[in-house]
Amino acid sequence: MKLALAQVNQTAGNVDDNLERAERAVADAAADGADLVALPELFTVGYFAFESYAREAEGLDGPAFRRLGDLAAEHGVGLLAGSHVEDLEASAEAGYETPDDQGLANTAVFFDRTGERRAVYRKHHLFGYESAEARLLTPGERLETVDFEGFRVCMTTCYDLRFPELYRDFAEKGATLVLVPSAWPYPRVEHWTTLTRARAIENLCYLGAVNGAATFEDATLLGRSTVYDPWGVPLASAGDEPTTVVAEIDPDRVDRVRDRFPAWMDRRR
Secondary structure (H helix, E strand, O other): OEEEEEEOOOOOOOHHHHHHHHHHHHHHHHHOOOOEEEOOOOOOOOOOOHHHHHHHOEOOOOHHHHHHHHHHHHHOOEEEOOOEEEEHHHHHHOOOOOOOOOOEEEEEEEEOOOOOEEEEEEOOOOOOOOOOHHHHOOOOOOOOEEEEOOEEEEEOOHHHHHOHHHHHHHHHOOOOEEEEEOOOEOOOHHHHHHHHHHHHHHHOOEEEEEOOOOEOOOOEEOOOOEEEOOOOOEEEEOOOOOEEEEEEOOHHHHHHHHHHOOHHHHOOO
16 A cells, blocks of 8 residues: 655635645645545644644534545545644534543544545644644544555554553554544654654554644744654654655554554563
8 A cells, every 4th residue: 555644835814825735745645646635733734833722623524624535536546634723513413423522622533535524633742842733722522433455554643652551442442554643843853753653563553643734933843744654663754844654564564564563562561
């Protein structure tokens, strides 16, 4: 399977422009033979555009989410649609299960090749250090996976990388490919490269960490989107400019690595 990580630029608070960039990136990846494309965290509004969160929030049936589902169907690809600010009240009113019946969430959605919504992940760990995220958003609770092209795929988001128990929970649910949409800024380059690689190594799975490439008033995203194999070997990676990272990944390789190096058998709880 060919996995593409679309490291797109973003304009703070300009959802239409950001969606157009994402649409071009997905179209180009699909034309290059990608089976699955992943977009960054809050690429629609821009992570650091905190003042825009409430204005741009929408329920799971809202226009941005629908547009991304249509994008997956148009190009016949699986799409991890980065994440967007979800209006939990609107989603609850539409009949969706939510962690609260009001407030906002940082929500990633996985669409299959037909544009059907197959999994929803609301960021569990909200960043409070020099960020308004923890004040503005409600944390998620559910751990959903989706089967796609021989993989069991799960999603986590950015700051979640610092909490390895979340990844082991997903591994115990059978996850073999973890997608991590992020908005990771300078100067924490070593944290980004170490944590993403460690999560792949610990869980003997593929991991695709897709970061943004953008400069905001108070921060610059460091890019470096990377696909790791189950040994933690980087298969493809980027610098900090807008680009698309592409790698061939094989679901059978996860089983082979886990059989060859069954570290979990030695785990003591």
